[in-house]
Amino acid sequence: FSGSSEGMAAAFRVLGTSALKAARHTALRAALPRVAVRALSYPAHTVVGLPALSPTMESGTIAKWKVEAKSSFAPGDVLAEIETDKATVDFEAQDDGVVGRLLVTEGTEVKVGDPIMVLVESAEDADTLPPDLPGPEAPAPAPAPPPQEKAAPPTTAVMALPSARFLAASKGIDIAGVVGTGKGGRVTKGDVLLLVNRGPDEPPVEPPPPPPPP
Numbered sequence: 001f002s003g004s005s006e007g008m009a010a011a012f013r014v015l016g017t018s019a020l021k022a023a024r025h026t027a028l029r030a031a032l033p034r035v036a037v038r039a040l041s042y043p044a045h046t047v048v049g050l051p052a053l054s055p056t057m058e059s060g061t062i063a064k065w066k067v068e069a070k071s072s073f074a075p076g077d078v079l080a081e082i083e084t085d086k087a088t089v090d091f092e093a094q095d096d097g098v099v100g101r102l103l104v105t106e107g108t109e110v111k112v113g114d115p116i117m118v119l120v121e122s123a124e125d126a127d128t129l130p131p132d133l134p135g136p137e138a139p140a141p142a143p144a145p146p147p148q149e150k151a152a153p154p155t156t157a158v159m160a161l162p163s164a165r166f167l168a169a170s171k172g173i174d175i176a177g178v179v180g181t182g183k184g185g186r187v188t189k190g191d192v193l194l195l196v197n198r199g200p201d202e203p204p205v206e207p208p209p210p211p212p213p214p
């Protein structure tokens with residue numbers, strides 16, 4: 001009988017150890033999800049967009065922030081000075097709160113409704129905000145100006161006979177550099193031949209002066 005008692009005691013010890021291990025395993029599994037949720041969660045926060053401070057306001061520039069991250073404010077406090085198309089207007093708080101993050105730097109133009117700041121419940125929450133909070137839309141890049149065409153240099157019409165032009169072209173001579181001796185300064189074939197015969201280094205022959213009027 002004593003032997004069977006010792007066997008039963010050993011069996012209870014084995015069962016007790018197994019039950020203890022199972023209980024610890026179950027407790028560990030139950031604790032893991034709660035830890036992960038806490039590590040991946042973010043504090044409650046509100047993203048504030050730029051309000052329309054006038055009936056015709058479509059965008060505004062943050063002229064000066066009157067608050068900073070982790071600072072608290074009350075109703076009626078000025079949060080920022082906003083430059084509109086007509087004047088500089090104070091952006092006043094309608095309720096109390098705590099600034100979690102400023103999303104726009106001073107001097108930046110923002111469209112109405114675009115995010116400019118984030119509010120949190122306490123100053124400690126500002127350090128645990130998500131890093132990828134929405135910001136104002138980036139302005140579309142200005143289109144590149146069309147390439148300017150270089151204006152062609154003004155050309156002076158050269159009066160020349162067709163035969164003179166043909167001869168100058170065949171000899172590789174610029175007809176504009178030939179001094180014309182024809183009527184009204186017209187370049188003749190003889191003028192081109194004269195230039196070909198005397199060579200490019202000799203000075204051009206000036207046309208004779210017109211005869212005096214009778």
